[in-house]
Amino acid sequence: MTWIEDSRPIIAAERLSHRFAPAGRGLHDITLTIPRGQFVVLAGPNGSGKSTLLRHFNGLLLPQVGTVRVDGISVAKDVARARRTVGMVFQDAESQIVGETVRDDVAFGPENLCWSRGMVDAAVQATMDRLGLSHLADQSPHLLSGGERRRLAIAGVLAMRPDVLVLDEPFANLDYPGIREVLQQVVALHQEGHTIILAAHDLEKVVGHAQRLIIMDKGRIAADGPVANVLPLVERFDIRMPCQARLGLPVTSWLN
Amino acid sequence: MAQLSVFGYRWRSTALHAMDARIKLAALMALSTASLAAGITGMLLASVLVAAAFHQTGTPLVRALGELRYFLILLIAIWMLRSASTPGDPLLTWQGMVISRQGVFEGAMLCWRWLLIVFLGMTVCATTRSSGIRAAVEWFLRPLPGVQAHRVGTMIGLLLRFIPVILTQARETADAQRARAVENRKNPIYRMRSMGLPMLRRTFLMADRLAIAMEARCFGDQRTPHAWHFQPMDRIALVIVIVLCVIMIFA
Known part of the structure; x- marks a missing residue:
């Protein structure tokens, strides 16, 4: 794999806590940095705080305690900048698609950024080409397959040219080809x-x-590190270990 | 299986699809208003125009009538009530109830007007993207003081976008309830409640998720303005609608 990585953190959370009353669930004292260009998987059982943490990265939630910085700037001080830099794709693709056609939906983000019409059109076309959606440009999102709909949700975010892409359970409810x-x-x-x-x-x-x-459990980071080091620990936190890892083999790609 | 409602936009390469959304919306408002004053000649002319426009949507007439079945039942009920409640020359007398010739005629005209307006609305919805309708609504409302044109336009655009989604969810909920033998319960209030509550819950949950997703994509009051393309064809359409409205009102 030829990923580009540099050591400057694009996201840094320091002593981040967020508590939801009355259940008291949320995040407790999270400190982590994510370098630019890294591919991070965040795992944990339901209610472990994964989605809450992700929502802090693009300012949908603001820290009650601590700070979150995106590219060195506090999210709380410039929410709009955080949202431009960190694009978020939600689990339920249907309810985040706003446009009545694929083209309209991809244009929604760039139009919100008040780009000129020419820039919007160029970004929309480039993103649809990039994600193989151009032939569906005038199609209703409602008629797309699960995989196409999820790609549209990614396209809608990608058209805003974010540096970071945050995906919350992107494979939920998809069949094998869709995944x-x-x-x-x-x-x-x-x-x-x-x-x-x-x-x-x-x-x-x-x-x-x-x-x-990164493994999350009860609102805290329970384990964090290279995949090979953390994978043996996952079953302690109610996460299923991949079959190949059980057999002591390296986990291969689903794309092979 | 997901399907589009007849009220949903469907792309086709027709002159009507390419027409400026403001003209289509203006035509809808003008023809609907003119139909209130129109006689048989005016209504015939308007119906021919609406039928030709509806044909361009590519929606089979039977399917459209099928989706409007409850509305058609309502229209028949209105026609019958109007026929029985308007005084005039008796056409039929039954157990003291008189159906008058004038009532039948007035009821028919009323239902004809309603049908014309509904088909006109379906034609506009099926041939105009919600972004176009939203922008046209904003354009018409902008001169009005105290009206947040941007928000009203967005609400209408989202409503059009989510009608097919809500209908699909309603079908899914109904199927799930049929699978658990809801049809054995004869009490209509129980059935309405067991259908309505999950539907409302899903709809509000979806609205909530939608609002968060829009916020994540930087939605705000300032946006790139809609690009209007007012073509000579739009001017011709506007003239035709004005002439037709004048004929409908004065013929």
Whole structure:
């Protein structure tokens, strides 16, 4: 793999805490840095705080305690900049697609950034070409397959030219071809230099491409490090270990 | 299986699809208003125009009527009530109830107007992207003081986008309930409640997720303005609509 990585953190969280009343769930004292160009998988059981952490990266949630910096600037001080830099793809693709056609939806983000019409059109066309959606430009998103819809959700974010792509359970409810379609795009985006942060339950599909695995449990980081080091620990945190890892083999890609 | 409602936009290469959304929206408003004053000649002319426009959407008439079945039942009920409640020359008398010739005629005209407006609306929705409708609504509302044109336009655009999604969810919910023998329950209130509550819950949850996703994509009051392409064809269409409205009102 030929990923581009540099050591400057694109995302840095320091002593981040966020508590949701009344259950008290949330994040507790999270400190982590993510270097530019890294492919990070964030795993953990339901309610472990994965989505809450991801939402702090693009300012959908702001820290109650601590700070989150994107490219050196506090998210709380410049939310709009964080949202431009960190593009977020949600688990439920249907409810994040706004446009009545594929083209309209891809244009939604760039139009919100008040780019000129020429820039919007160029970004939309380039993104649709990049994700293989050009032939569906005038199609209703409602009629797309699961994989196409997830690619559209990625395109809608990618058209805003973010440096970081955050994907929350991108393989949920997808069939095998759909998973491969989305995985192919995510891997290609990483190879082009995007930082990828991907939250997943099922490590098998994606961990073969990741450089770092972070396990979250009860709102804290329970383990963090290179995939090979963290993988043996996952079953302690109710995460299923990939079959190949059980057999002591390296986890290979679903794309092979 | 996902499918589009007849009210949803479907792309086709026709003159009507290419037409400026402002003209289509203006035509919808003008023809709907003119139909209130139109007689048989005016309504016939307008119906021919609407039928030709509806043909361009590519929607089979049977499917459109199928989706409008409940509305058609309502229209028939209105026609019958109007026929029975308007005084005039008796056409039929039954158990003290008089169906008048004038009532039948007025009821028919009323239902004809409603049908014309609904088909006109379906034609506009099926041939105009929601972004075009949203921009046209904003364009018409912008001169009005105290109206947040941008927000009203966005709400209408989202409504059009999510009609097919909500209909699909309603079908899924109904299927799930049929699978658990809801049809054995004869109480309509129980059935409405068991259908309505999950539907409302799903719709509100989806609205919530949508709002978060829009926020994540930097949605705000300032956006790149819509690019209008006012062509000579749009001017011709505008003239035709104005002439037709004048004929409908005065003929």
